[in-house]
Amino acid sequence: MKKAIKILFVEDEEALGMVVSDSLRSRGFEIDYHTDGESALQATLTNKYDILVLDVMLPKMDGFSLAREYRKVNRNTPIIFLTARSQTEDVVEGFELGGNDYLKKPFSMEELIVRVKSLIGRLLYSEESQLEECFVGNYKFNIQKQTLELNGKIKTLTYREAQVLLMLFEKRNQVLERKLVLDQLWGDDSFFNARSMDVFITRLRKYLRDDSNIQIVNIRGIGYKLLI
Template sequence: MPTVLLVEDEAALGLIVKDSLEMRGFTVQYAADGEEGLRLFRQQPPDIVVADVMMPRMDGFTLAEHIRAQSPAVPILFLTARSQTADVVRGFELGGNDYLKKPFSMDELIVRIKAQLSRLPAAPAAQGPLPLGRYRFDYPKQKLYLDDGRAEDLSNREAELLKCLYDQRNQVLARTAVLRELWGDDSFFNGRSLDVFITRLRRYLKDDPQVQILNIRGIGYKLIV
């Protein structure tokens, strides 16, 4: 039975979501602000975190930073009234896996929770960093190493996107496929967020001109190695 840590400062909404999740078989830990949410997380790490962004005492973004310092793998789903691209990108940079704009339906929230839980990896097989030209990509540790000793720390979303590109290297990765896999849908708004992350990955890989992320017009991207 999956455990959800729900962090929501609107008491009425929090209780509705908690009751709805429990009726569908989830175990729910409920916190009314980020500080309480972090305390509950440290006491008993859940299978997934569902957190509001705008909260007193500690907001959802700060909570995500603390959680990521302790656990790089637990999914974090933000509930937010914010819809600006910069806010959503910041959430992904801080380790968020998905977001849901308020107001939302419980059915959609549950679908998104189940989608994130289904992506949790099994115990990983022991393997070293993945070769990428002059780079080595350590996906579990979210690090990109250059052969001169430099290292780049990747955000959770950057690492997931680079892994998708790496798995399909030298082949076309459909834009709609990666949006649905990592963002949950292929809306225009999510597409703008994807463009930002592609630009950042290109910047990280700029020291090896043989490694390129190409735009395949109207289709998607191709990682050339």
């Protein structure tokens, strides 16, 4: 029998939390539901989850702080943030902390389930990939560990940074379409997601700047090209 996807779900609005938890269980998911960030973080110390679904505004420890602490020991398990906020800065912050996706409240159960299954599918694909490391110019890029190394100096990337760089590398010296990246890594090509992606491209340029032969070129209206 196929193993149920185990979700750590953290939401302080108990009425909403119970409705979502019951709905997910009825669809075959295994749910560990918590109402505050501290108890949820403790739960991660003794339980293994397939995915975390975290509200941003939580008592005792907010969702961003919870994700930051969790990423210190687990860099791969996907995280979805639930937020009523709409500012681009909040969305970007969530991705920088290692978030993989976000949903704005109110959301439909169908949309949440699609996002969960999509992230689980991408994780399985990543784990099955035989490519563990490669060279991006003079940098050694360890895909599994999410690190860039040059002259003994190691930079650890966030999950999202590593995924964007991997897509650029796989299409190196060719145009990588912006929409393709946004659809695969962010879920859609909305304005907020596009702004978030721009931030990640800027960060990758900074990380790779010590090799002057590397460029990430903006192809206006289309996407980006990694030149090596």
